[in-house]
Amino acid sequence: xxxxxxxxxxxxxxxxxxxxxxxxxxxxxxxxxxxxxxxxxxxxxxxxxxxxxxxxxxxxxxxxxxxxxxxxxxxxxxxxxxxxxxxxxxxxxxxxxxxxxxxxxxxxxx
Amino acid sequence: xxxxxxxxxxxxxxxxxxxxxxxxxxxxxxxxxxxxxxxxxxxxxxxxxxxxxxxxxxxxxxxxxxxxxxxxxxxxxxxxxxxxxxxxxxxxxxxxxxxxxxxxxxxxxxxxxxxx
Numbered sequence: 001x002x003x004x005x006x007x008x009x010x011x012x013x014x015x016x017x018x019x020x021x022x023x024x025x026x027x028x029x030x031x032x033x034x035x036x037x038x039x040x041x042x043x044x045x046x047x048x049x050x051x052x053x054x055x056x057x058x059x060x061x062x063x064x065x066x067x068x069x070x071x072x073x074x075x076x077x078x079x080x081x082x083x084x085x086x087x088x089x090x091x092x093x094x095x096x097x098x099x100x101x102x103x104x105x106x107x108x109x110x
Numbered sequence: 111x112x113x114x115x116x117x118x119x120x121x122x123x124x125x126x127x128x129x130x131x132x133x134x135x136x137x138x139x140x141x142x143x144x145x146x147x148x149x150x151x152x153x154x155x156x157x158x159x160x161x162x163x164x165x166x167x168x169x170x171x172x173x174x175x176x177x178x179x180x181x182x183x184x185x186x187x188x189x190x191x192x193x194x195x196x197x198x199x200x201x202x203x204x205x206x207x208x209x210x211x212x213x214x215x216x217x218x219x220x221x222x223x224x225x226x
Binding site for chain 2: 004031032034036042043044045046048049051089093096097098099100101102103
């Protein structure tokens with residue numbers, strides 16, 4: 001079993017603040033890095049799938065970067081809103097295996 | 111509303127029962143997945159079907175038996191489960207499974223399973 005680590009485990013920010021969190025994964029046998037947002041009582045929602053070193057993806061106020069050589073990805077949220085409150089999960093794809101991280105729980109305080 | 115539908119939403123069963131979890135998608139996706147998620151833990155991949163053939167089986171106990179009758183449906187048959195099998199079971203689908211696991215997955219809301 002591979003370790004996919006996310007930090008911090010939880011985060012509380014004020015509305016309007018920008019924030020970021022980290023996903024760390026093994027730097028070998030890399031196929032893809034996924035980011036998902038999981039709101040309470042809903043299903044996980046795909047944000048990004050990143051496959052190339054140096055990839056940067058953006059969706060509205062949310063963006064992500066990827067460094068496959070050192071094994072990390074950052075997720076950034078600009079101007080956090082209460083509706084951004086959720087658990088953010090990354091998942092590492094290697095060959096025919098897929099490992100989720102433990103998630104970062106974000107709470108945006110109005 | 112999710113485009114991946116899972117039934118039932120909740121299931122309570124005894125250790126000697128036989129039951130099935132169902133998952134359905136009509137997005138034309140050719141890869142479907144079962145995950146198990148225990149409280150405060152990340153989802154763990156159990157099975158992957160690609161073009162209706164089992165392509166990944168993550169050493170799951172035989173008391174869990176997957177079935178993919180067609181490209182839209184995925185079942186998980188349960189028999190003689192243990193209390194530690196109580197968890198949220200998530201189904202997901204993606205356009206395809208090739209190249210490996212590089213397509214975004216669409217998840218259902220899950221089935222909350224409790225084993226008495």
